[in-house]
Amino acid sequence: AQSVSQHNHHVILSEAASLELGCNYSYGGTVNLFWYVQYPGQHLQLLLKYFSGDPLVKGIKGFEAEFIKSKFSFNLRKPSVQWSDTAEYFCAVKDLGRLYFGRGTQLTVWP
């Protein structure tokens, strides 16, 4: 079974700082990759996803993620974070019909 590693449990940034959240999965093959976000008091929602094609995927709210197959990675990036990006971020990998989640990274952005 896949395992998904998110390297940072909690990240604290100031507004306008750049963000990169790491995500690695355990083995290759044909996988679909996702980043989900949960804002305080809200549902878990899809931020972006990669199925095939261009490995640089753009999502909502200025987020993007790059799939690097050789590194089994799917890191999430944003050039300039805002206070409203404070949330918990989950990386997920779909493999053989199952969705495997990382433990999540709590992002806190100070205004």
Added chain:
Amino acid sequence: SQTIHQWPATLVQPVGSPLSLECTVEGTSNPNLYWYRQAAGRGLQLLFYSVGIGQISSEVPQNLSASRPQDRQFILSSKKLLLSDSGFYLCAWRPGQGTDTQYFGPGTRLTVL
């Protein structure tokens, strides 16, 4: 549009008591339904999934069970709760065909004392 509901939002139960968490989906037919649990400091763990009424697949052996009495209703149950059952329970759905994206409900925070 489709919406997913979970209740209750928060629950505090004593060890050994029963549990029933409910999830319903509106605005779609024959969805795939999922129960996940997020324990403190851990990722989301798939507990059960269902591709149709009465069809339940269990991913992790435990003292929980799931049922799908209606097409858009998914229930998570336990006869006797353990301390280790505390966590955040999320229900999710996705269309029976098409996109692989799952859509999540608001979750239930369960504390077992």
